[in-house]
Amino acid sequence: MAIREGVFKTIINCFKRHGAETIDTPVFELKETLTGKYGEDAKLIYDLADQGGEILSLRYDLTVPFARYLAMNKISTIKRYHIAKVYRRDNPAMTRGRYREFYQCDFDIAGQYDLMIPDAECVKIVAEILSELNVGDFIIKLNNRLLLDGMFAVCGVPEDKFRTICSAVDKLDKTFWEDVRSEMVDEKGLAPEVADRIGEYVRLNGQLELVEQLMQDEQMMKNKMARQGLEEMKLLLTYCQLFGVLNKVSFDLSLARGLDYYTGVIYEAILTSTAEKAQTDGADKNESVGVGSVAGGGRYDGLVGMFDPKGKKVPCVGVSIGIERLFSIMEAKAEAAEGKVRTTETQVYVASGQKNMLEERMKLCNLLWEGGIKTELSYKKNPKLLNQFQYAEEHGIPFLAIIGEQELKDGVVKVRNTSTREEETFPREKLLDEIRTRVSSS
Amino acid sequence: MAIREGVFKTIINCFKRHGAETIDTPVFELKETLTGKYGEDAKLIYDLADQGGEILSLRYDLTVPFARYLAMNKISTIKRYHIAKVYRRDNPAMTRGRYREFYQCDFDIAGQYDLMIPDAECVKIVAEILSELNVGDFIIKLNNRLLLDGMFAVCGVPEDKFRTICSAVDKLDKTFWEDVRSEMVDEKGLAPEVADRIGEYVRLNGQLELVEQLMQDEQMMKNKMARQGLEEMKLLLTYCQLFGVLNKVSFDLSLARGLDYYTGVIYEAILTSTAEKAQTDGADKNESVGVGSVAGGGRYDGLVGMFDPKGKKVPCVGVSIGIERLFSIMEAKAEAAEGKVRTTETQVYVASGQKNMLEERMKLCNLLWEGGIKTELSYKKNPKLLNQFQYAEEHGIPFLAIIGEQELKDGVVKVRNTSTREEETFPREKLLDEIRTRVSSS
Structure with a gap:
């Protein structure tokens, strides 16, 4: 939790820097709200028992509840973040940060705005967060559902197969083109030459020069969706x-994203230091499958309308930070770096080596609390001084404030630096100031 | 949520000042973990549907999961806080801050320590939090289950009726003695003279002088439990x-607390500015029933042992802050004071009154983001200057950074104070420093 708090802080700071507010929605939704939004994955939804009253399920993500919230409260513009847990009856995989209960961390911009301005801010936010967390090199893959659909049309995919072929393309980050091709041809009945045409496109990636190249593609430019994409x-x-993040992005025609509700831009951020291997031809892809992806999202202009009685649409774009994976990485880093992570923030431990000092320790503790200093004391009546030193050392508490008969008589307190073991004595009335100076510089 | 964040911050700061770490437990527990812990209220537990696998329920409070966590991980000393949602299939009462899904905010100290030292720190924590939140006058009622049981024995209550008579006493904060007495006599079969003896005791409250007075009570002192209490x-x-909180506490023999698992000290904090009426004899008690209580807790030395295979006990004491009620109070206060609460923390709005300035606005926005300034811009390509001013005003954004052709040519940015409407012009390279000075002093 101590490490998690640090990650949350970085992410929330970034969301606030971009002017987002936060909202909260209930952990359960009406079952019917979730029905028909997640395709095959709907089997992973946790249902509540029917105990009379509404039929409820636990939320599966934060996007559908957000869309339901906008429609229900008739909100047409908002920039919000939401960090909360979601629930999936999946097979957990601890090492990959996959659990049945896990945090999602979403940032979304809802509203009718000019093209790509909020969409670009989402990319910026992912880049800022991954840079600030220092998780190594990363790349944010970008693509567009309109372009994908246009490309499918140009390649000769029948319109009723767009979504299922899109799902097949989505597997390209986890498996080889040959397998995806055989899924398209053998399972999904696509003509081999159509699959091959798709194969030509999905190996393309680049930046503005790739856009220019595709804009020279006459067939593509004849298709309205592809042109708009x-x-x-x-x-x-x-x-x-x-926004200064061009070096962090890659326009990648193989990026498809699994969810049905995307209608425009789609994103996926991967850590390249761990995902590199997966991109090398011939390497064992399974080794690093899925460990690289740490954020994803896109534009979904139709979802809110599904919850509005009149079908009123609210255009939305957003990203979800894969915070559980980031936690795993930060935990591994912290362990490698320090060995031990502090779980408390205590600055001073009030101690005494003499008997019958409990009341005096309590008074001194109180003085420090009232002064805003994070302070602990032993809950034993007559603890041994050595045990108190050990406690401070084990818990990484930087200072001890020590009193005994003599200190009380002289009106002073001894301050001991836990790591250097140096001791200084201060008049009691100067203690707070001296401690404050020391904790702010330590 | 903006108000809630402020309340959370105050409370978490206090918990950390007292050296607590935080833990997290899953929202669901095995159904059997919760069974037999909540008496009659067990009917309010939300169960998950049986979809294969474990039979699960949603947590009802944070105390039972904490005890289960300690036993399972063989932890015998910890000082932790946990702020999370719990679930009850109850009738919601919005005005009193009673919901089916609501936050609990618990602080507990587990460990074998000397008498009353951690118990007193819990009282101190409640006093600090309620003082810092500025919710008006409050009193922390204190009592002790051992003393209550001893008193019941002294009054002549049969031992098998201790818990049910204790439940009756617990209702004294919500109803008159006459009703409690008739529950004891008519429903629970207590002899009238026994009830009357209890009636004498439960009207007592005070501080150390009341302890002294009861210590003169020979019958009480002959009873081992009463004496220890x-x-x-x-x-x-x-x-x-x-700890400097004697003026905030009242030793109150009518305090009983509903839960079965308390074994020693019990606490309950009430706001006296709203609860005063309920204490006046003859007043309509229903009027202020339940609105006063904002924290409660006590010592529960037996709960962890219920989850340990060998029954190994871990003594615990803790308090739960009634954070939903505090939210309601803070929300009402904020509304009364300001009319509007800011939901974002944006410091600067980048604006322009001229067309084709989108790219320049984005660049300036990026400069401010990179400098750590919380900044927004309009997502319109060519927004009207007046609309941008309005946005800043409505959202309480203190400054605007304005550019146009002239400013770009001169390499300057105009900074406008939203409330005073004063404008100053700075060289672009000095903008960050100037903005930082202004936001830190505003």
Whole structure:
């Protein structure tokens, strides 16, 4: 939790720097709210027992509850973040940070705005967070559902197969093109030459020059969706440049994202120091499968309308930070660096080596608490001095404030530095100031 | 949520000042873990549907999961806080801050220590939090289950009726003695003279002088439980004095607390500015029923042992802050004071009154973000200057950074104070420093 608090702080600071407010929604939703939003994954939803009253399920993500909240409260513009737990009846995989109960960490911008401006801010936010957390090199893959659909059309995919072929493309980060191709042809009945045409496109990635290249592709430019997708990508990349994050992004035609509700830009951030291997041809892809992805999202302009009685749409774009994976990485880093992580923030331990000093220790403790100093004392009546020293050392408490008969008589307190073991004596009335100086510089 | 964040901050600061760490436990527990811990209230537990696998329920409080966690991980000393949601299938009462999903905010000290030292720190913590939140006058009622049981024995209550008579006494904060007496006599079969003897005791409240008075009561002192309870109360009140909170506490023999698992000291904090009426004889008690109580807790030395295979006990004492009620109070206060509460912390709004300034606004925004300034911009390509001023005003954003052709040519930025409407112009390279000076002093 101590490490998690640090990660939360960095992320929340970033969200606030971008002007977001936070909202909270209940952990359960009406079952019908979640029905039909997650495709095959719906089997992973936790239901509550029918104990009379509403039929409820535990939330599966934070996006559907957000959309339901906007529709229900008739909110058409908001920039909000929400950090909360979601629930999936999945097979846990602790090492990959996959649990049945886990935090999601979402930032979304709802509202009717000009093209790609909020979309670019989402990219900026992911770049800021991953940079500030110091988790190594990363790349934010960008693509666009309109462009994907246009490309499918150009390649000759029948329209009713767009979504299922999109799901197949989505597996490219986890498996080889050959497997994806055989899924398209053998399982999903696509003509081999259509699959091969898709194969040509999905190996492309780059930046603005790739947009220019595809804009030379006459067939693509004849398709309205592909054209619009390309124009959006051009704008998005231009804005990424203005936000100083062009070196962190890659326009990648293989990025598809599993969820059905995306309607425009899609994102996925991967850590390249761990994911590198997966991109090397011939390497064992399974080794690093899934460990690299640490954020994802996209534009979903239709979801809110599904909850509005009149179908009124509210355009939305957002990202979800894969905070459990970031926790795993930060925990591993902290362990490697220090060995032990402090779980408390105590600054001073009030101690005495003499008997019958409990009341005096309590008074001194109180003085420090009232002065805003994080302070502890032993809950034993007559603890041994050595045990008190040990407690401070084991818990990383930087200072001890020590009293005994003599200190009380002289009106002083001895301050001991836990790590250097140096001791200084101060008049009691100067103690707070002296401690404050020491804790602020330590 | 903006108000809630402020309340959380105050409370967490206090917990950390007292050296507490935080832990997290899952929102669901095995159903059997919760069974038999809550008496009659068990009917309010939310169960999950049986979808195969474990039979689960949503947590009802944070204390039972904490005890289960200690036993499972063989932890025998810890000082922890936990702020999380719990679930009860109850009838919601919004005005009193009673919901089906609500936050609990618990601080507990587990460990074998000397008498009343951690118990007194819990009182100190409640006093600090309620003082810092500025919710008006309050009193922390103190009593002791041992003393209550001893008193019941002295009055002639049969031992198998201790708990049920204790439940009746617990209702004294919500109803008149006459009703409690008739529950004892008519429903629970207590002899009228026994009830009357209890009636004499439960109207007593005071501080150390009441302890002394009861210590003169020969019958009480002959009973081992009553004697120990009184000795603990004396110690607790002495420690409260050392911690400077004696003026905030009242030793109150009518305090009983509903839960079965308490074994020693019990606490309950009430706001006296709202609860005063209920204490006036003859007043309509229903009017202020339940609105006063904002924290409660006590010592529960047997609960952890219920989860240990060998029944190994871990003594615990803790308090739970009634944070939903505090939210209600703080929300009402904030509304009364300001009319509008800021939900974001944005410091600067980047604006322009001219067309085709989007890219320049984005660049300036980026400069401010990189400098750690909380900044927003309009997501419109060519927003009207007046709309941008309005946005800043409505959202309480203190400053605008304005650019146009002229400012770009001159390499300057105009800074406008939203409330005074004063404008100053600074060289672009000095902007960050100037903004930092202004936001830190505003």
